Amino acid sequence: MNRKNGITVCIIAIIAVVLIYAQSGISFGDPVYQDMDQYFLLNGQVQTGGNNICTDVVFDFRAFDTLGEATVLFTAVMGVIVIFRRLMKGEEYEAE
Amino acid sequence: MTGMDLFANLPGLLLAVPLIFAFATPLIGRYLPRARDGWVLLGMVLTTVIGLLIASAVFTGGTVAYTFGVPDPSVTVPPDSGGIPVRIIFNIDAMSAFMVVIAVVTGLCVMLYSLSAASRSSGKDGYYTLFLLLVAGVLGMVCTGDLFNFFVFLEIASLAGAALVAFRVDKGIAIEAGLKYAMLSTIGGLFFLLGVALLFGQYNTLNIAFLAERMGTTGLTTPDAVALVLFVTALAMKCGAVPMHFWAPDAYAMAPAAVTAFLVVSSQASLYALFRICFSLYGQTLNTVLLGWFIIILGLLSMFIGVTMAILQKDVKRLMAYHAVSQTGYMLLGVGVGLAVLSSPLLLSNFGMMAMEGGIFHIMNHAFYKGLLFLTAGVIFYRCGTRNLNDLGGLGHSMKWTMLFFIIGALAIAGIPPFNGFASKLMIYESVFSFNPLLSIIAMVVSILTLASFVKVFHSIFMGPKRPEFADVTEAPLPMLFGMGVLSILVILFGIFPEQVVEVMVAPAASALADQAGYIGSVMGGA
Amino acid sequence: MKQSNIVRITADIMFPFIMIFGAYVVLHGHLTPGGGFQGGAVMASGVVLLLIAHCDKDIKTLIPTQILKNVETFGLLLFGLSALAAVILGSGFFTNWLVNTGLLFGTPVEYGPNPGYLNTGGVIPVMNIAVGLEVLAALSVIAVIMFRSTEPDCGGEEQ
Numbered sequence: 060m061n062r063k064n065g066i067t068v069c070i071i072a073i074i075a076v077v078l079i080y081a082q083s084g085i086s087f088g089d090p091v092y093q094d095m096d097q098y099f100l101l102n103g104q105v106q107t108g109g110n111n112i113c114t115d116v117v118f119d120f121r122a123f124d125t126l127g128e129a130t131v132l133f134t135a136v137m138g139v140i141v142i143f144r145r146l147m148k149g150e151e152y153e154a155e
Numbered sequence: 156m157t158g159m160d161l162f163a164n165l166p167g168l169l170l171a172v173p174l175i176f177a178f179a180t181p182l183i184g185r186y187l188p189r190a191r192d193g194w195v196l197l198g199m200v201l202t203t204v205i206g207l208l209i210a211s212a213v214f215t216g217g218t219v220a221y222t223f224g225v226p227d228p229s230v231t232v233p234p235d236s237g238g239i240p241v242r243i244i245f246n247i248d249a250m251s252a253f254m255v256v257i258a259v260v261t262g263l264c265v266m267l268y269s270l271s272a273a274s275r276s277s278g279k280d281g282y283y284t285l286f287l288l289l290v291a292g293v294l295g296m297v298c299t300g301d302l303f304n305f306f307v308f309l310e311i312a313s314l315a316g317a318a319l320v321a322f323r324v325d326k327g328i329a330i331e332a333g334l335k336y337a338m339l340s341t342i343g344g345l346f347f348l349l350g351v352a353l354l355f356g357q358y359n360t361l362n363i364a365f366l367a368e369r370m371g372t373t374g375l376t377t378p379d380a381v382a383l384v385l386f387v388t389a390l391a392m393k394c395g396a397v398p399m400h401f402w403a404p405d406a407y408a409m410a411p412a413a414v415t416a417f418l419v420v421s422s423q424a425s426l427y428a429l430f431r432i433c434f435s436l437y438g439q440t441l442n443t444v445l446l447g448w449f450i451i452i453l454g455l456l457s458m459f460i461g462v463t464m465a466i467l468q469k470d471v472k473r474l475m476a477y478h479a480v481s482q483t484g485y486m487l488l489g490v491g492v493g494l495a496v497l498s499s500p501l502l503l504s505n506f507g508m509m510a511m512e513g514g515i516f517h518i519m520n521h522a523f524y525k526g527l528l529f530l531t532a533g534v535i536f537y538r539c540g541t542r543n544l545n546d547l548g549g550l551g552h553s554m555k556w557t558m559l560f561f562i563i564g565a566l567a568i569a570g571i572p573p574f575n576g577f578a579s580k581l582m583i584y585e586s587v588f589s590f591n592p593l594l595s596i597i598a599m600v601v602s603i604l605t606l607a608s609f610v611k612v613f614h615s616i617f618m619g620p621k622r623p624e625f626a627d628v629t630e631a632p633l634p635m636l637f638g639m640g641v642l643s644i645l646v647i648l649f650g651i652f653p654e655q656v657v658e659v660m661v662a663p664a665a666s667a668l669a670d671q672a673g674y675i676g677s678v679m680g681g682a
Numbered sequence: 683m684k685q686s687n688i689v690r691i692t693a694d695i696m697f698p699f700i701m702i703f704g705a706y707v708v709l710h711g712h713l714t715p716g717g718g719f720q721g722g723a724v725m726a727s728g729v730v731l732l733l734i735a736h737c738d739k740d741i742k743t744l745i746p747t748q749i750l751k752n753v754e755t756f757g758l759l760l761f762g763l764s765a766l767a768a769v770i771l772g773s774g775f776f777t778n779w780l781v782n783t784g785l786l787f788g789t790p791v792e793y794g795p796n797p798g799y800l801n802t803g804g805v806i807p808v809m810n811i812a813v814g815l816e817v818l819a820a821l822s823v824i825a826v827i828m829f830r831s832t833e834p835d836c837g838g839e840e841q
Contacts, residue, residue: 078349081381085356092359092369098236101793108781108791108802109712117717118806122776123223123243126761127295127307128719129813130174133758134288134311136820137181138318141281142330143831167775171766178758181751221774228774 163228165209166221166245169255170295173202177287184280192270195283199266202290206259213252214663218677220300221245231678238679240362246300246678249663253515254297254427256660257522260645261420262290268530268638269413272537282322282411289315289417296424300678302351302436303361305428306344309393312421313340320410320418332409339402343389350385353378363436364678367671370440383441386432387449393425396487397456400480404464407476408542412533415472416526419479423518426483430490430668438671439498447495451594454487458601466608471532471542474612475525478568481601482521488598489514489583490668492590497669506586511665512657513582519661520575520649524567527642531561534631534639535616544615551617553628558617560639565613567646569606575646578653684738693735700728708814712803718810722817729822733829747826750819757816764808780804 103115117125161168176198184191213219221228223243232240247255266286273282292312299305317340321333355361357378358369370379392399403422407415433446461481468474493511496502534557535550536542551558567574570581580602588595630636649656667673707714708721729745736744768777781804782790789801800807 081378084377134314144278224776226773
């Protein structure tokens with residue numbers, strides 16, 4: 060293992076230790092605050108009419124985030140179309 | 156539909172309009188190519204109008220909280236939830252409104268400029284779509300009061316920005332810069348997401364105001380501190396502060412000039428988020444002196460290393476990119492001083508608020524004059540086909556307006572009166588001097604170096620005899636001049652009437668940032 | 683490069699089943715695990731399977747990119763406009779304006795277990811369909827464009 064790899068491994072190890080230490084402060088499976096989860100479980104079905112609470116959260120309570128995520132995908136497609144346009148058509152570099 | 160409903164839904168429309176115009180742009184570009192330019196311009200103008208309406212509502216009537224997905228958007232907390240906000244909330248206080256103004260004004264100028272700047276390149280449908288998406292991403296970042304929602308818009312802005320950086324392809328050089336930007340944005344975004352996860356796991360909410368309230372009752376736990384480190388790292392990287400600035404020169408230099416001008420605003424949206432998280436989310440929970448000094452040191456490093464690297468550059472856009480890093484340092488310095496004295500009301504009122512106002516005012520000034528400078532660099536490249544300072548020269552004979560705009564931008568960035576850079580830098584010098592004279596002196600030295608650097612650029616581009624290879628170079632097309640002209644007028648106006656601007660927009664923004672209880676209260680009620 | 687007969691025939695047979703399964707996941711997103719993103723990704727995998735199996739043929743006639751791009755735009759606009767319709771009807775952006783109305787997808791639901799009624803969920807199924815179409819088209823377009831750009835022997839000219 061050369062020196063560069065050694066540094067990389069050290070950095071990853073440090074970050075991993077810090078993150079594991081950080082999350083060890085959070086109780087797993089039994090969080091202190093559960094009120095928002097409970098609200099979704101109790102009211103989601105009636106308010107949104109969907110049996111699948113996950114979908115209720117994703118497409119109703121946090122639908123705006125979902126529009127954002129769909130936009131991320133759209134952005135990726137536009138990026139691919141824009142960047143590959145030269146490769147597809149064999150165009151040359153042109154001025155700004 | 157009544158007018159009242161539309162007005163109440165303005166924050167939603169602020170995002171809906173650019174997104175829907177962006178979604179439809181490829182379709183219109185395909186089937187109605189003649190209507191495309193008008194379509195994207197209409198989208199940008201509508202966004203600008205909505206943004207300015209929201210900003211004026213906020214500056215006159217206080218914070219606007221907008222809840223998505225409920226019949227009455229002003230109800231942030233559902234009555235049956237036991238006092239917790241469950242949905243995504245836009246919490247637009249004066250600071251957010253200030254950023255919205257910057258984003259929409261710069262966006263409109265850049266869009267006008269793009270209409271002729273992009274006229275020669277292929278793939279324009281993609282260009283305009285991505286530009287509208289970038290604007291929407293920035294607007295979402297500065298308006299949202301929800302951490303995960305912020306992450307989503309950060310992703311949109313990063314991806315659209317990366318694709319636009321790579322837009323000119325340029326035998327793969329631009330693609331490399333775009334890839335670098337995309338990689339660093341992704342790493343930053345994932346750091347941010349990890350931080351959000353650490354907070355969500357403890358407090359079971361994503362709303363910034365509610366998180367701040369719960370964190371205030373619990374006190375700072377270890378996961379909170381780690382999350383803060385993750386947030387600060389990610390956002391300092393995204394705003395281009397030294398030592399995480401290495402993406403900025405590549406990305407700024409290789410992107411089309413119009414895009415660069417808006418990428419500056421996109422970086423400042425990350426800067427805004429850094430301030431928002433330090434002040435509104437952590438705020439009094441934290442030892443703000445330590446964090447304040449950390450941000451001050453980041454600012455000093457950015458200022459000094461940015462300007463010294465800039466002096467060495469031969470590529471005019473790369474040079475300006477290093478100056479962008481350097482100017483970001485001023486904002487970090489000003490607001491960092493405010494953060495360092497946040498816990499002491501006496502010091503805060505003596506000079507802390509003024510330092511913050513200076514830093515925040517500098518965000519707007521920088522967006523305008525640096526946007527202007529990048530646009531002039533773009534015009535020069537558009538007409539001459541090179542950005543190398545050694546090859547340019549004598550353009551003052553043929554591009555008089557561009558030269559004038561360049562002078563305005565250069566004097567503003569160097570902090571010469573009566574341009575806007577002077578106004579905000581003076582506020583920073585004065586207030587930081589009371590905090591620590593040494594910091595203020597460093598800031599002034601950096602300003603002098605900036606001036607020196609731009610004198611050199613001005614001389615090598617515009618002065619000297621007319622060169623034969625640029626004999627047929629003419630003045631920039633009208634839409635480009637118009638876009639630059641609007642920005643220069645703003646630069647001059649803000650320089651001549653800084654007090655009014657500070658009073659109407661900057662001071663409310665600074666006090667909104669410092670007032671954590673007010674931020675919490677605008678979502679949770681009461682306070 | 684031409685794939686063997688086994689691969690091509692299996693891909694042809696599997697394609698409709700993959701699409702039907704994806705459509706099922708999308709349409710039942712509000713009742714069973716899954717939703718627009720997941721179902722759309724399943725359907726896109728069917729398109730990618732076709733792409734791999736028939737890479738020697740004319741991709742343009744096999745998978746019409748322009749139609750896929752239009753489908754993508756349609757999906758996103760359907761998503762955005764169904765959210766915006768709430769504003770026009772006088773409530774907030776993204777309000778679920780179809781739920782509990784008795785109209786399309788508007789049957790009210792009681793709290794607790796039920797067999798799963800398709801006609802529920804308000805705008806959730808509409809948005810699921812919109813996102814499903816968008817993800818299907820978006821992932822397919824990315825795959826097709828990257829495929830055609832990296833292996834010019836297999837592809838034709840765009841548009």
